[in-house]
Amino acid sequence: MVGHVDYGERDRIVRLLCPDHGRISALARGARGSTRRFAGALDLGNRVEAMLRPGAGELWHLQEASLLRGVEGLRSDLGRLSLMAYACELCAALAREHHPEPRLFGLLDTALLLLDATSEPPAAAFRVGLEAKALTFAGLTPALDRCAVCAEALEGEALAFWGERGGACHARCAPGAPLVEPAWLRAIEEARRTPLRELIDRPLPAGPAWALAEMAEAMLGKGLRSRHLLASLETPPRPVTSPP
């Protein structure tokens, strides 16, 4: 389950990411009004077995959904919960509709499994690795060793990251784009190639923290809403002063 929107008084349109059919939207009748109809299966991040039938136009009808695996563990931690929502939104946005997406599905499934199993929010390399892999599986591999503008090797001069053009580039090729260090680019490429489970506690060198998310947004032509909450959590909320 990668998203939902309420529809009318009792129904809900759910969004699913499936290995064989990519992104699917389906009308879940009675999902809001009845606790028995889908019995807790339609929450974000749940892995479900769904029975669908074709509906009018692009929208399917969700007949049944049974919970295979929930994400109860991560729902007691705001950092992991927000990252789960972001992972769902990112993978779903990059997936094609009604087209097999086994790699994006597998990536999200692994990410949710790991987030549910850990006790602390993972290190920055986990999110960046997730973004780099998701872009790669969507056919949008970020350029990290050759200039995204002139295609020449990125060596011996100032470098920048220009998401709209597809990745790293010479600073002279992308005036105004944020400058990056070669060590940051190497770390991103390493995170892209390393299994997610090995990135949980791996730090990242300093660099533009949301460069890959901005690249995904530029490629998709729309913002990823969940990243704002995730970013806001990097600065912990100001605690309330103790009452007198």
Place this chain on the structure above:
Amino acid sequence: MSTDDPLRQATRQLARFPGIGERTAARLAWWLLRQAPEVSEEIAAAILHLRQGMTECSRCANIAAADPCPTCGDPSRDTGIVCVVERPQDVAAIEASGAFRGRYHVLHGAISPLDGIGPDALRIRPLLARVEQGEVKELVLATDPDVEGDATALYLAALLKGTGVRVTRLAHGISVGTEIEYADKSSVARAMEHRREV
């Protein structure tokens, strides 16, 4: 019939209500036509008065006919315990249970990462102001048991950590009257997690 036909106009307007489709709206419009003129006038007056006569309570943000609302204005209620809910309708549901004699605070929503709704969009600052005044001893977080409700409860709990205010959350689990055999996995898991001694 022209597009300005009053019957069609009324049907179009009635169809704007949630859960009312075009056919039901037409049926309602015909029903109104068959009633005495006062019926339409009373309904129209009540709808107009709804917006003019209701206001947001400056203490708890509930929607009521007076400010402060009847709950905040009731001296017999416990001011030390505040139940935090997402919507004004949730206040009515908890009041109907008769199980709570404290005060309320309505957030008017929940943190929803996928909808881009963050803490700033909710009535969290007035809640914190109430806590800072020192009267609140316990906050009962009665947000929905879904991802959005969990996110909101976790955010509030983090904000209030170290203040000395007791922060609790409504119990989740198997509904009263349900047979365990037919309960869903999530509810059974939560019920097991939040089991209590008897």
